[in-house]
Amino acid sequence: MxxxxxxxxxxxxxxxxxxxxxxxxxxxxxxxxxxAHMQSRLGPMYAGGFHGWAQLVADGVKFAQKEDIVPAAADxxxxxxxxxxxxxPYLVVLVAIPVGPGLVGQELDAGLFFVLAVMAVGVLGALMxxxxxxxxxxxxxxxxxxxxxxxxxxxxxxAAASVAMAAGTLSLSGIVDAWEPWWLLWQLxxxxxxxxxxxxxxxxxxxxxxxxxxxxxxxxxTEYSGLRFALFLLAEYAGIVxxxxxxxxxxLGGWHGPYDNELGWLWTLLKTMVLAFVVIWLRVSYPRxxxxxxxxxxxxxxxxxALAQLALTxxxxxxR
Amino acid sequence: MRLPGTGLAKGLVVTMRTMTKRSVTxxxxxxxxxxxxxxxxxxxxxxxxxxxxxxxxxxxPDWCIYIDSHKETIPAPEGGRERQRNVLDRFAIDFSLCMYxxxxxxxxxxxxxxxxxxxxxxxxxxxxxxxxxxxxxxxxATVPPPPAADPHADxxxxxxxxxKAGEKAGEKAVAPDQAxxxxxxxxxxx
Numbered sequence: 001m002x003x004x005x006x007x008x009x010x011x012x013x014x015x016x017x018x019x020x021x022x023x024x025x026x027x028x029x030x031x032x033x034x035x036a037h038m039q040s041r042l043g044p045m046y047a048g049g050f051h052g053w054a055q056l057v058a059d060g061v062k063f064a065q066k067e068d069i070v071p072a073a074a075d076x077x078x079x080x081x082x083x084x085x086x087x088x089p090y091l092v093v094l095v096a097i098p099v100g101p102g103l104v105g106q107e108l109d110a111g112l113f114f115v116l117a118v119m120a121v122g123v124l125g126a127l128m129x130x131x132x133x134x135x136x137x138x139x140x141x142x143x144x145x146x147x148x149x150x151x152x153x154x155x156x157x158x159a160a161a162s163v164a165m166a167a168g169t170l171s172l173s174g175i176v177d178a179w180e181p182w183w184l185l186w187q188l189x190x191x192x193x194x195x196x197x198x199x200x201x202x203x204x205x206x207x208x209x210x211x212x213x214x215x216x217x218x219x220x221x222t223e224y225s226g227l228r229f230a231l232f233l234l235a236e237y238a239g240i241v242x243x244x245x246x247x248x249x250x251x252l253g254g255w256h257g258p259y260d261n262e263l264g265w266l267w268t269l270l271k272t273m274v275l276a277f278v279v280i281w282l283r284v285s286y287p288r289x290x291x292x293x294x295x296x297x298x299x300x301x302x303x304x305x306a307l308a309q310l311a312l313t314x315x316x317x318x319x320r
Numbered sequence: 321m322r323l324p325g326t327g328l329a330k331g332l333v334v335t336m337r338t339m340t341k342r343s344v345t346x347x348x349x350x351x352x353x354x355x356x357x358x359x360x361x362x363x364x365x366x367x368x369x370x371x372x373x374x375x376x377x378x379x380x381p382d383w384c385i386y387i388d389s390h391k392e393t394i395p396a397p398e399g400g401r402e403r404q405r406n407v408l409d410r411f412a413i414d415f416s417l418c419m420y421x422x423x424x425x426x427x428x429x430x431x432x433x434x435x436x437x438x439x440x441x442x443x444x445x446x447x448x449x450x451x452x453x454x455x456x457x458x459x460x461a462t463v464p465p466p467p468a469a470d471p472h473a474d475x476x477x478x479x480x481x482x483x484k485a486g487e488k489a490g491e492k493a494v495a496p497d498q499a500x501x502x503x504x505x506x507x508x509x510x
Contacts, residue, residue, distance in 0.1 A: 038335040042345040285331040 016105040020091050024237035025056050026273075031237075031280045032056075038284040063230035071223050073134035082132060083224070083231035086125025089118045090238035097245045098173045100255045100265035111172035112164050115246060116157055122239060123149045123201060126210065129232070130220035141219020144210040144291065145203065151298035152200040152207075158306035159194035162313040163187055163250045176254035183253070186316060190309040191251035193302045195275070198243040200298070202236060204279060206286040209294055244275035357464040359437035360420045362451075363413055364459035369432035372406035376424035376433060384417035385424060386410060386450075413456060415441070416449035436462040 003011070032055060036043025048054025070079055093115050095105035108114050123145060130142015164170055166187065167178035184191075200207040203219075211219035221232050248254055248271040255264030289297065346353055355361070372389040388410035396402045425433040436459045443449055451459075469476070 034339065037339045037343055040338050040341070040343045040345075042343050042347070045347065281332060281335060285335045286328070 066226035075132040078132035082129035086235040089122040133223040155302035156197035159190040202239040205283040355437040361439040365456035384414040411453040
């Protein structure tokens with residue numbers, strides 16, 4: 001069957017957009033319910049009738065109805081642009097992440113490089129929001145975001161570099177193709193560093209110092225309301241999806257698994273969702289790290305481990 | 321030596337274990353809670369038992385009990401004299417002031433007030449929170465029987481007192497002279 005080029009492009013875009021809209025909501029709903037049950041609660045039970053499945057839809061409707069307020073002293077253009085800057089990079093990243101053999105929005109030769117570069121842009125949204133809000137709490141939140149980005153981008157990229165070295169390619173599909181089960185052990189420290197550093201970049205608990213609500217209200221997002229606030233929240237969950245998908249592709253072998261010829265895409269999604277559950281689990285279990293603990297974990301913990309992993313990868317890759 | 325990260329793992333185990341257990345949430349409006357019989361929901365009144373002694377109104381810490389009454393004269397029975405009796409006109413509890421301490425119920429000597437576990441009587445107007453005696457009487461239907469005493473608990477004091485009084489009365493009936501004699505002997509020195 002021959003599909004015309006334009007139709008294929010449209011199809012790919014629609015699929016990626018669909019995944020981008022559905023998966024974060026799925027993660028969000030899982031968080032509602034899993035977190036509730038971990039705290040011996042039920043979570044949403046009414047919206048939609050069956051166990052509150054439509055809670056996030058209802059939330060979305062509520063956000064859309066709210067007034068979109070821009071503070072008088074705010075830098076209007078930057079303030080209004082910030083949510084888009086926070087959200088869109090994750091959509092762009094999703095285009096380049098392979099789900100199954102050949103099942104990818106757009107195959108890129110330097111996919112890993114592209115993905116890491118674009119993901120870092122997402123954090124800029126929080127920085128812009130913090131700067132443009134004309135609010136000292138927002139600014140504090142923005143500065144904390146910046147400090148966190150500085151600290152965790154390095155181990156994040158070092159860990160990713162290690163797996164690229166192991167596979168000998170920057171293409172995400174190439175990395176999955178080169179992956180073998182024993183890499184789980186070989187790249188384990190790198191995988192842990194990558195996942196933790198990614199969590200920190202997403203400002204997820206326990207690394208949510210930039211939005212610490214008991215100290216600085218909601219950090220950079222304090223002044224936002226309505227749809228723009230919803231976009232920031234969506235960006236957080238899209239970020240979880242992207243981080244988990246990326247960890248799956250880089251460290252967990254993507255679509256490798258039984259019957260991966262037919263069910264490869266399912267394996268990728270399954271691994272991604274399991275990791276997303278771990279993200280939620282970590283959030284429920286651990287208290288927020290203090291700013292100095294946060295920095296110490298990055299510089300004294302993750303960076304040395306990532307460097308050691310890089311050295312190990314280098315030695316094994318040469319010896320192989 | 322403890323392995324590093326043991327505490328972190330324990331934290332994860334706690335949350336995971338909680339998740340596998342049933343949550344403690346009651347789905348309240350759909351499922352009514354099962355309240356113990358002595359729950360402090362609302363105060364019910366048995367009007368006939370009230371003698372307008374005003375103890376409850378005076379002991380109430382926030383003065384939320386309103387009592388009005390008038391005196392009624394009972395015509396003299398043969399060979400007696402006229403007696404007066406209090407008649408209850410109004411008995412109202414303002415539940416917007418009530419703090420559910422239960423002192424009125426404890427203090428009532430004639431068992432006219434009772435706890436009922438019923439609690440769904442919210443109102444849109446605060447004035448409707450004042451329940452007049454008709455409404456307080458209606459709550460009586462919701463008062464559960466008192467729970468059985470714990471095994472090995474002391475017998476209720478009033479039971480023993482009643483038995484003792486009964487025995488005394490019996491002795492009196494058997495030997496009236498002895499009893500009065502003893503009484504006189506005791507009285508004599510004073």
